[in-house]
Amino acid sequence: xxxxxxxxxxxxxxxxxxxxxxxxxxxxxxxxxxxxxxxxxxxxxxxxxxxxxxxxxxxxxxxxxxxxxxxxxxxxxxxxxxxxxxxxxxxxxxxxxxxxxxxxxxxxxxxxxxxxxxxxxxxxxxxxxxxxxxxxxxxxxxxxxxxxxxxxxxxxxxxxxxxxxxxxxxxxxxxxxxxxxxxxxxxxxxxxxxxxxxxxxxxxxxxxxxxxxxxxxxxxxxxxxxxxxxxxxxxxxxxxxxxxxxxxxxxxxxxxxxxxxxxxxxxxxxxxxxxxxxxxxxxxxxxxxxxxxxxxxxxxxxxxxxxxxxxxxxxxx
Amino acid sequence: xxxxxxxxxxxxxxxxxxxxxxxxxxxxxxxxxxxxxxxxxxxxxxxxxxxxxxxxxxxxxxxxxxxxxxxxxxxxxxxxxxxxxxxxxxxxxxxxxxxxxxxxxxxxxxxxxxxxxxxxxxxxxxxxxxxxxxxxxxxxxxxxxxxxxxxxxxxxxxxxxxxxxxxxxxxxxxxxxxxxxxxxxxxxxxxxxxxxxxxxxxxxxxxxxxxxxxxxxxxxxxxxxxxxxxxxxxxxxxxxxxxxxxxxxxxxxxxxxxxxxxxxxxxxxxxxxxxx
Numbered sequence: 001x002x003x004x005x006x007x008x009x010x011x012x013x014x015x016x017x018x019x020x021x022x023x024x025x026x027x028x029x030x031x032x033x034x035x036x037x038x039x040x041x042x043x044x045x046x047x048x049x050x051x052x053x054x055x056x057x058x059x060x061x062x063x064x065x066x067x068x069x070x071x072x073x074x075x076x077x078x079x080x081x082x083x084x085x086x087x088x089x090x091x092x093x094x095x096x097x098x099x100x101x102x103x104x105x106x107x108x109x110x111x112x113x114x115x116x117x118x119x120x121x122x123x124x125x126x127x128x129x130x131x132x133x134x135x136x137x138x139x140x141x142x143x144x145x146x147x148x149x150x151x152x153x154x155x156x157x158x159x160x161x162x163x164x165x166x167x168x169x170x171x172x173x174x175x176x177x178x179x180x181x182x183x184x185x186x187x188x189x190x191x192x193x194x195x196x197x198x199x200x201x202x203x204x205x206x207x208x209x210x211x212x213x214x215x216x217x218x219x220x221x222x223x224x225x226x227x228x229x230x231x232x233x234x235x236x237x238x239x240x241x242x243x244x245x246x247x248x249x250x251x252x253x254x255x256x257x258x259x260x261x262x263x264x265x266x267x268x269x270x271x272x273x274x275x276x277x278x279x280x281x282x283x284x285x286x287x288x289x290x291x292x293x294x295x296x297x298x299x300x301x302x303x304x305x306x307x308x309x310x311x312x313x314x315x316x317x
Numbered sequence: 318x319x320x321x322x323x324x325x326x327x328x329x330x331x332x333x334x335x336x337x338x339x340x341x342x343x344x345x346x347x348x349x350x351x352x353x354x355x356x357x358x359x360x361x362x363x364x365x366x367x368x369x370x371x372x373x374x375x376x377x378x379x380x381x382x383x384x385x386x387x388x389x390x391x392x393x394x395x396x397x398x399x400x401x402x403x404x405x406x407x408x409x410x411x412x413x414x415x416x417x418x419x420x421x422x423x424x425x426x427x428x429x430x431x432x433x434x435x436x437x438x439x440x441x442x443x444x445x446x447x448x449x450x451x452x453x454x455x456x457x458x459x460x461x462x463x464x465x466x467x468x469x470x471x472x473x474x475x476x477x478x479x480x481x482x483x484x485x486x487x488x489x490x491x492x493x494x495x496x497x498x499x500x501x502x503x504x505x506x507x508x509x510x511x512x513x514x515x516x517x518x519x520x521x522x523x524x525x526x527x528x529x530x531x532x533x534x535x536x537x538x539x540x541x542x543x544x545x546x547x548x549x550x551x552x553x554x555x556x557x558x559x560x561x562x563x564x565x566x567x568x569x570x571x572x573x574x575x576x577x578x579x580x581x582x583x584x585x586x587x588x589x590x591x592x593x
Contacts, residue, residue, distance in 0.1 A: 042406045251433075
């Protein structure tokens with residue numbers, strides 16, 4: 001105690017206050033008041049987030065350990081990990097996971113390429129930059145369900161222009177073409193979001209570097225791969241994280257386009273059906289917890305990859 | 318550097334492609350919404366005969382009007398509460414020293430990545446036992462929770478850029494704390510709050526999974542959910558035209574939003590995402 005007071009007294013004036021606050025066990029009245037105000041201001045947000053996310057996910061873990069069917073509400077009993085065993089040994093779960101992973105990988109990869117092109121267009125176009133940005137925001141803002149109906153009718157034989165264009169085909173009646181159309185609908189809707197996240201990274205690339213490389217004779221492609229891409233890595237990681245997690249929970253487009261028919265159901269559709277068609281809370285909760293774990297692992301890998309550059313790290317300082 | 322005609326033509330072509338990719342699917346919905354019931358089975362892009370019938374049909378039917386009002390009400394209330402809560406938390410994050418800040422930001426990030434389906438089963442059960450199932454509040458509460466992270470991020474990034482010395486300067490010049498807040502800080506902070514409000518409202522407007530899971534009748538069902546439960550006026554008519562008209566109606570506010578607030582939406586979506 002006394003030594004720490006001494007150190008503070010000896011320390012350079014500019015450094016002293018910060019050290020003082022960290023080392024001294026008792027806070028000054030001002031710092032305590034600031035602390036209390038900080039807690040008070042955060043309390044409503046924290047309470048809502050705990051009440052709606054943290055508590056229910058714990059409750060889901062609890063439910064997932066029960067045999068609980070809404071059709072037989074009196075036959076609830078603790079069954080340990082049986083529900084997880086049932087889910088993980090079911091072909092439906094692995095089919096759903098396969099479909100979800102395929103949709104996630106293909107749509108995010110396509111969006112990254114198209115989003116980069118759109119970001120370049122929004123960033124560099126010499127004509128109507130405002131118009132391009134406004135137009136690009138329409139798919140981002142449009143209600144997914146509304147857009148999905150547009151695609152559904154466009155691909156319905158004898159009704160839709162796209163079906164008519166492809167010899168009156170009915171792609172939504174078999175697995176692979178259905179998945180392709182689900183991915184198309186996802187890519188159309190979310191490429192602008194990807195592009196905007198990439199745009200913020202593109203704006204950080206110093207123009208001088210590009211000019212210098214141009215002077216040295218680098219081609220457009222070389223400038224893009226050697227300068228722009230490496231400098232945009234943080235922005236690309238953020239975009240991949242957000243879109244990856246978002247694509248993994250795909251629900252709306254599939255619900256409207258195929259309702260999971262022809263083996264096109266994602267893990268979210270499977271969880272929904274187990275609750276509302278099978279009325280099975282136990283199995284439904286086990287699926288919920290497994291999906292949560294998948295996303296948590298995905299996020300952990302990304303955050304680990306980000307290191308200190310995790311999104312929001314600069315907000316805390 | 319002067320812009321050559323060739324460059325102009327190149328950018329013009331690229332712009333046109335981008336605009337067409339966005340416009341065609343939207344115009345197809347518009348076209349469908351003006352087709353007569355008999356013409357639905359005609360796959361031509363534009364209707365042969367234009368009719369307002371689909372619009373007058375859905376706008377006089379409570380199966381769409383009530384959900385539309387639900388969407389507006391639920392969206393506005395959830396947005397208001399989320400932005401107020403987020404502003405308080407963001408101010409604390411940007412300006413105050415207190416332990417647990419890092420945890421709060423990490424928690425918000427986790428929720429923005431959260432798979433909503435994981436919450437549907439437990440929330441369904443919790444809301445039934447609290448009589449929140451199929452009520453406005455039953456949707457408003459989860460919407461606040463999922464709107465909060467985005468709003469906290471945008472506002473915290475925004476509040477950090479406000480020159481807070483101005484507040485002190487105003488006080489030195491004799492302003493009361495309240496005056497310093499309302500005349501100096503509030504005008505500087507309001508663009509950030511507007512931006513986050515727009516984005517939270519757009520999230521609520523778009524949300525579908527909670528809307529179909531936590532409601533059972535039109536008393537709380539929102540417009541996107543109602544669309545999925547539309548049925549034709551009789552068993553034998555497909556509701557394609559009415560669904561298209563309803564889809565166009567719920568798209569109009571979005572188009573107005575993005576045209577008016579383009580700059581703010583772009584800056585809001587990109588702020589706080591990356592700084593380095």
